Amino acid sequence: xxxxxxxxxxxxxxxxxxxxxxxxxxxxxxxxxxxxxxxxxxxxxxxxxxxxxxxxxxxxxxxxxxxxxxxxxxxxxxxxxxxxxxxxxxxxxxxxxxxxxxxxxxxxxxxxxxxxxxxxxxxxxxxxxxxxxxxxxxxxxxxxxxxxxxxxxxxxxxxxxxxxxxxxxxxxxxxxxxxxxxxxxxxxxxxxxxxxxxxxxxxxxxxxxxxxxxxxxxxxxxxxxxxxxxxxxxxxxxxxxxxxxxxxxxxxxxxxxxxxxxxxxxxxxxxxxxxx
Numbered sequence: 320x321x322x323x324x325x326x327x328x329x330x331x332x333x334x335x336x337x338x339x340x341x342x343x344x345x346x347x348x349x350x351x352x353x354x355x356x357x358x359x360x361x362x363x364x365x366x367x368x369x370x371x372x373x374x375x376x377x378x379x380x381x382x383x384x385x386x387x388x389x390x391x392x393x394x395x396x397x398x399x400x401x402x403x404x405x406x407x408x409x410x411x412x413x414x415x416x417x418x419x420x421x422x423x424x425x426x427x428x429x430x431x432x433x434x435x436x437x438x439x440x441x442x443x444x445x446x447x448x449x450x451x452x453x454x455x456x457x458x459x460x461x462x463x464x465x466x467x468x469x470x471x472x473x474x475x476x477x478x479x480x481x482x483x484x485x486x487x488x489x490x491x492x493x494x495x496x497x498x499x500x501x502x503x504x505x506x507x508x509x510x511x512x513x514x515x516x517x518x519x520x521x522x523x524x525x526x527x528x529x530x531x532x533x534x535x536x537x538x539x540x541x542x543x544x545x546x547x548x549x550x551x552x553x554x555x556x557x558x559x560x561x562x563x564x565x566x567x568x569x570x571x572x573x574x575x576x577x578x579x580x581x582x583x584x585x586x587x588x589x590x591x592x593x594x595x
Contacts, residue, residue, distance in 0.1 A: 327498065331442040335410045342411055353418075359384055360422040367436065367459045369452065376452050377414060378436040381421040386429035399471035400460055402434045404453065410440050414474075417477060432467065438483065439587025453483050454491065 336593075361384050366375035401424055405417045414437040421433040438452040460467050476484035 322474055329441060335442060339411060342413075346416075356422050360425050362418075363424070367456050369455050371451075376455060377422070378456065379415070381425040381433040381435065381450055382431075383429045386425075386431075391444075397464060397466055397468040398430055398485045399473070400432045400434060400467045401475060401485075402436060402460060403474075404436060404476040404480030404483045406439055406476070406480050407438075409449065409479050412440065418453050419584065420477075436482075449479075449483060454489050457487065457491065469525060474483075475576050490537075497582070543553060551552045 361382050363380045363382075365378050365380055367378050379583050401421075403421055405411045405413050405415070415435075417435055421435045425431055425433045433457065436452070438455040439448040441448075454507055457472075461469050474484040474488050476482070503588065
């Protein structure tokens, strides 16, 4: 309830509870194909320690059964890990909805361990409770270098979970790089070049066939923009032209109101004549 008055918190909780009930009803109506989703994959629930005493973060581990048997036979080293966070709108309890994705990743990439971790939601647990759980999950992974290869860690998420993964891969990089614990060894890949908001990058288009390319517009740089805005044909500059326009408006206004200023030549009044 931190950050909200009791009345406001009760209003938020009532709205979220109603929305959660509708979502749970829709989710219960979906067909259950758990056996098909987990074909060839082992799913194990785990409890990740939290920084808050008396609670733990719920998580599930996914690993290919064939890769597990091969690793047990060869006694291979630590495994690469993918940490995933589900979407929730920061309010819906949707942990487990990414089970098909996690199982598919574990099945397609033998040897990979997928950690699907939960996190706290609002309004019961406002920000930054979710980010604390994300950090605790990463610290739990980094504290087991004999099980998880901290040099090969990937982060993923859907919707709100994607936001958490993005924050973890950007902000936590500087935090972990200067920390003294095992988490500083975690090599999270840096962010690549961002794509423009309108879509993927496209190569510049040339002129149509049979037509020469147009010369560069004079407003291609900042100085040219100022020249275009203030120039006029004949070489006169914009400020002088604006000053002349102001003088003309002032003179015209004075002529219209000469009779008000007490001038000797007042504008004659119009008189109407009616024939007898």
